[in-house]
Amino acid sequence: MADPKKDDFLDDIADAEAEELAAQMAEGPEDAAGGTPTGTAGEDELAALAAERDQYKDRFVRALADAENLRKRADKERREAEQYGGSKLARDMLPVYDNMKRALDAATEEQKQASAALIEGIELTMRELLNVFSKHGIDVIVPQVGDRFDPQMHQAMFEAPVPGTKAGDIIQVAAEGFLLHDRLLRPAQVGVSSTPAG
Structure with missing residues (x-):
């Protein structure tokens, strides 16, 4: 006949083991050494x-940044092409301006009176040329005698000692210069005093 005390004892042990097993499962799996939990395959x-x-x-964000940089660069190149694309043609037109200016400057008062219609035609053509220059962002650099030489805007064609001037003063303007927006198309050609300051 079975001993009821022994059966109760065995039931108590089984219940205790079941509770311990349930507590372990609630905490999560442990590694083989019985230490910290390990990640499951999932x-x-x-x-x-x-x-x-x-x-x-990360690759997507980098691709977006590259695309934005490319868009900005293309936009900048497009704006520069619009502003400076005609610089070669503009340079080629500068001698036309120079020759018309020389023709007007060379005409004496008697010639202007004798050929008033011709002179007026040249002046009108010159004004129209300057209007076209202005429309396309071309500005004339007009230095004056006595101004200081600026190597950013002027080109020294010669130097000469001139009394009453300082070294670096402009003493003659041979040809006017031109800017295309903020870029120098051609520096003004000038003569510069070499007389030491004193």
């Missing part, structure tokens, strides 16, 4: 997917 896969997602996100 957790490892989730971590790999998160890493891959971060990698794609």
Whole structure:
């Protein structure tokens, strides 16, 4: 006949083991050494997917930044082409301006009176040329005798000692210069005093 005390004792042990097992399962799996919990296969896969997602996100952000930089560069090149695309044609037109100016400057008062219609035609053509220059952002650099030489805007064609001037003063203007927007098309050609300051 079975001993009821022994059966109760065995039931108590089984209940205690079941409770301990349930507590272990609630805490999570442990490694073989009985130490800290290890990731399951699902957790490892989730971590790999998160890493891959971060990698794609980083590549996407870089691609967006590259596309934005490319758009900005193309926009800048387009604006420069609009502003400076005609610089070769503008340079080729400068001798036309120079020759018309020389023709007007060379005409004496008697010639102007005798050929008033011709002179007026040249002046009107010159004004129209200057209007076209202005329309396309071309400005004339007109230095005056006595101005200081500026190597950014002027080209020294010669130097000569001139009494009553300082070294670096402009003593003659051979040809006017031109700017296309903020770029120098041609420096003004000038003569510069070499007389030492004193």
